[in-house]
Amino acid sequence: TAAAxxxxxxxxxxxxxxxxxxxxxxxKEEEEIAALMGQIELEKSHYSDHEIxxxxxxxxxxxxxxxxxxxDDEAPGKTVIMAQDLExxxxxxxxxxxxxxxxxxxxxxxxxxxxxxKLDSNLMLxxxxxxxxQKLWLLPQVEWQPGETLRSTAERAMxxxxxxxxxxxxxxxxxxxxxxxxxxxxxxTEDNMGAKVFFxxxxxxxxxxxxxxxxxxxxxxxxxxxxxxxxxxxxxxxxRFLLD
Amino acid sequence: xxSVSPHALCSFFFLSSWLPQMVLFRGSHWQTxxxxxxxxxxxxxxxxxxxxxxxxxxxxxxxxxxxxxKKLEKAAPEMxxxxxxxxPLKYSxxxxxxxxxxxxxxxxxxxxxxxxxWCLFKxxxxxxxxxxxxxxxxxxxxxxxxxRLESEELYQAAIRRDEGLFPFERDGPNYTPxxxxxxxxxxxxxxxxKVYTQ
Numbered sequence: 001t002a003a004a005x006x007x008x009x010x011x012x013x014x015x016x017x018x019x020x021x022x023x024x025x026x027x028k029e030e031e032e033i034a035a036l037m038g039q040i041e042l043e044k045s046h047y048s049d050h051e052i053x054x055x056x057x058x059x060x061x062x063x064x065x066x067x068x069x070x071x072d073d074e075a076p077g078k079t080v081i082m083a084q085d086l087e088x089x090x091x092x093x094x095x096x097x098x099x100x101x102x103x104x105x106x107x108x109x110x111x112x113x114x115x116x117x118k119l120d121s122n123l124m125l126x127x128x129x130x131x132x133x134q135k136l137w138l139l140p141q142v143e144w145q146p147g148e149t150l151r152s153t154a155e156r157a158m159x160x161x162x163x164x165x166x167x168x169x170x171x172x173x174x175x176x177x178x179x180x181x182x183x184x185x186x187x188x189t190e191d192n193m194g195a196k197v198f199f200x201x202x203x204x205x206x207x208x209x210x211x212x213x214x215x216x217x218x219x220x221x222x223x224x225x226x227x228x229x230x231x232x233x234x235x236x237x238x239x240r241f242l243l244d
Numbered sequence: 245x246x247s248v249s250p251h252a253l254c255s256f257f258f259l260s261s262w263l264p265q266m267v268l269f270r271g272s273h274w275q276t277x278x279x280x281x282x283x284x285x286x287x288x289x290x291x292x293x294x295x296x297x298x299x300x301x302x303x304x305x306x307x308x309x310x311x312x313x314k315k316l317e318k319a320a321p322e323m324x325x326x327x328x329x330x331x332p333l334k335y336s337x338x339x340x341x342x343x344x345x346x347x348x349x350x351x352x353x354x355x356x357x358x359x360x361x362w363c364l365f366k367x368x369x370x371x372x373x374x375x376x377x378x379x380x381x382x383x384x385x386x387x388x389x390x391x392r393l394e395s396e397e398l399y400q401a402a403i404r405r406d407e408g409l410f411p412f413e414r415d416g417p418n419y420t421p422x423x424x425x426x427x428x429x430x431x432x433x434x435x436x437x438k439v440y441t442q
Contacts, residue, residue: 178387
């Protein structure tokens with residue numbers, strides 16, 4: 001006997017995460033402890049070769065000043081590089097190097113469509129999709145077709161919105177979360193009660209998305225900003241499988 | 245030509261008796277000249293006895309060598325020293341000890357209190373992490389339960405192991421994002437680690 005058709009429609013959704021590119025700033029306690037650990041390490045350490053050389057040269061300089069040009073016969077011919085000079089040279093070299101800023105332009109403009117924003121946290125892809133007769137902000141989802149696994153549905157969802165050449169590492173075959181909802185009474189029938197949306201997680205690996213042309217509106221948002229776009233019930237379920 | 249083995253010398257002697265004309269022939273650069281070689285060969289009155297004594301001596305030498313080799317092999321292999329665990333002697337000299345003023349009472353108090361605060365901070369952080377992981381697991385279990393209600397086939401596909409997931413590699417986050425168009429300075433690295441063989 002064939003199994004009775006279930007009244008739930010299945011959807012596969014993909015939560016695409018862009019992992020952080022820079023480290024998060026340290027908390028106050030962490031900074032204090034880091035300073036303390038540095039101090040303790042300094043106290044427990046012995047002098048290194050460079051420091052001994054510096055101390056000896058300082059001694060020599062002091063002796064030369066005290067004895068007032070007594071050692072003048074030996075020194076002036078050769079130009080000795082002092083350890084202090086080396087340190088100054090290294091300091092200069094460090095100051096010349098300018099690193100890329102941690103807070104990018106996209107941060108300042110709050111351009112939520114750019115991937116270069118909030119480099120120290122996870123960014124998720126949100127797409128505006130038409131459900132019923134409403135246009136809602138959702139994680140990209142696509143209806144399941146018989147003959148494919150749910151993971152391939154999620155992959156298809158990603159490909160529909162971002163194209164085939166996206167490199168993403170999907171974390172396993174199992175769904176991470178589920179959002180179940182019943183259709184409003186107007187459309188609900190015996191065979192078509194509601195829908196179940198299964199969420200899958202993936203890490204974005206291709207860093208260059210300039211060739212991607214998204215037809216619909218899209219956004220890259222952090223976990224805290226999800227509340228601005230998602231409905232409360234949906235948001236609750238999504239927040240359960242997102243680690244900050 | 246002390247380094248030439250007696251075997252090579254004997255063969256050379258043979259060859260030289262065959263071809264007296266080839267004065268220029270030199271087996272190796274150790275053999276300076278033909279005539280000098282002939283003079284340096286030990287001449288014995290009884291050639292036959294010489295061979296036996298030589299052979300016996302050689303065999304005795306070989307046995308002694310074999311015994312030594314067996315003894316060495318029986319002895320346990322020497323441990324390879326771990327260079328990192330042995331601090332070089334020059335760093336334990338007393339002249340290297342740092343001279344710093346002793347810590348004041350306030351400083352020690354501050355340090356102890358800071359360590360206690362850190363303990364608490366880390367404990368809270370760990371608890372939050374555990375809680376997050378538990379929620380994650382619960383959400384996944386719920387999803388799998390619902391999936392099972394839907395279709396057994398999809399459920400079985402979902403709980404199958406993903407072979408392509410591990411080994412998973414990723415370059416960790418740095419302090420600053422990569423600078424576009426940065427040309428790192430050239431340099432050469434010479435590896436001077438000592439490699440020990442057993």
